[in-house]
Amino acid sequence: MYDIDGEGLDTLGTSADELAAIGQLLNQSRLAHIWYTLYVEGNIVEEGDNPFLGDGLTVPELEEHLEVPQSTLYNDIEELVDIGAVEVASDSQPKGYKANFLEAEGTIVEEIDEEDAIVNPLLIGLVGQAYADEEVEEFLDEHGHDAVWEALLFYRAKAGGQTELGYTDLIPDIPDDQLETIEPSLRHILRQMSRDPLWSGDYSEVLNISK
Numbered sequence: 688m689y690d691i692d693g694e695g696l697d698t699l700g701t702s703a704d705e706l707a708a709i710g711q712l713l714n715q716s717r718l719a720h721i722w723y724t725l726y727v728e729g730n731i732v733e734e735g736d737n738p739f740l741g742d743g744l745t746v747p748e749l750e751e752h753l754e755v756p757q758s759t760l761y762n763d764i765e766e767l768v769d770i771g772a773v774e775v776a777s778d779s780q781p782k783g784y785k786a787n788f789l790e791a792e793g794t795i796v797e798e799i800d801e802e803d804a805i806v807n808p809l810l811i812g813l814v815g816q817a818y819a820d821e822e823v824e825e826f827l828d829e830h831g832h833d834a835v836w837e838a839l840l841f842y843r844a845k846a847g848g849q850t851e852l853g854y855t856d857l858i859p860d861i862p863d864d865q866l867e868t869i870e871p872s873l874r875h876i877l878r879q880m881s882r883d884p885l886w887s888g889d890y891s892e893v894l895n896i897s898k
Contacts (some may be wrong), residue, residue, distance in 0.1 A: 697804075701791040708772040709789050712811050713798045713832060716824065717755070719815030721763050721851070724752050726786035726808055727879045729776075743783030745777030750756050755854060798832040806836075809876055813839050816872035823872045838866060842873045846890045 696706055712719040729744050746764055750757050762775055764784055767773035775781035793804030804810075813835055819825040841857040844850050854870075855897065856862040879888040 694717050697795050699790055701795065703884075704771050705789055706791055707891060708770045708787075709791055709806055710797060712772060712789070713796070713806070713814055716815055716817035716827075717810050718763060718767060718772070720818040721749070721753060721755065721760065721815070722767055722786050723732060723808060723812030723815045723879070724748055725773065725784060726788075726812075727883045728752050729785050730749075730883050730885050741776065741783075741834060743785040745781040746783065749784070779820065781838055786805060793836070801833045804836045806835070806869075808838055809813070809843075809880040809890070810836055812879065813872060813876050816869075816875065820869070820872045822868040824864060829843050829865075834858075834861060839873065839876065842870070843877065843888075843890075846877060846893055848893070887898060 698705060701709075702716050702757065712722055725744060729741070744761055745881060746757065749764075752762055753760065757761070764773060767786075768775065768784070771787065772789065773784050773786050775782055776785040788808070790805065790807045793799035793801050793806060794805050796804075810884065813823070814827065814832070818829050823835075826838075837858055838861075841850075845852070845854045845857070850857065855866045858866060877888075880886045881889045881891045
C-alpha cells in the first residue's frame with residue numbers, strides 16, 4: 688500500500704476520496720444500485736462514439752432503468768455527486784451525469800477482509816442488488832461483503848469456463864440453497880458486464896443471456 692501525500696492508498700492508485708465513496712456505496716445498497724446502473728448505461732453509446740466523451744444520462748433517462756421514484760432519484764444523484772461517485776457530465780438542462788470508475792484493493796476497504804479481493808464496479812453492482820433483490824439483501828446481511836465477493840469471483844470463474852466444478856461446490860462453507868438464491872443477481876451483473884463496452888468480458892453466450 689502507498690500513501691504519497693494522500694494521493695494514492697494502494698497499488699491501484701485509489702485516493703482517500705475514492706475510498707470514502709466506495710465505503711458509502713458498499714453500505715448503501717440503493718446508492719450502489721443507482722451508481723452501477725448509471726455506470727453501465729452511461730457507457731453504452733452509439734457505435735463509433737467515445738463513451739468517455741458523452742454528455743452522460745439525465746435523471747429521467749436513468750429512471751427508465753430503475754425502479755426508484757424520480758424525486759428520490761434526484762436526491763440520490765446529488766448525494767452521489769457529493770461523495771464523488773458521480774460527476775456532472777453536462778451542465779445543460781436537464782443535467783447529464785456519469786458514474787466515476789471506482790476500484791480499490793480489498794486490503795484498504797474496511798468492509799472487506801479478504802486480502803486478495805478487489806472492489807470494482809462488478810462487486811459494487813452486486814452489493815447494489817441488495818436493493819433490488821431481497822435474496823441478496825438477506826445473503827449480505829447473513830454472510831457479509833467477503834462472501835458476496837467470493838460468490839461473484841467463483842460464479843464468474845464457472846461462467847468463464849475456468850473450472851469444471853459447480854459454482855456451489857467452490858464455496859463449501861455456505862449452504863447450496865443460499866448460494867442458489869442469489870444466482871439471478873449474479874447473472875444480472877454478468878449480463879450488465881457483457882453489455883458494457885469498457886469491460887472485455889462477454890458471458891452472454893455461455894449463460895444464454897441476451898444483451
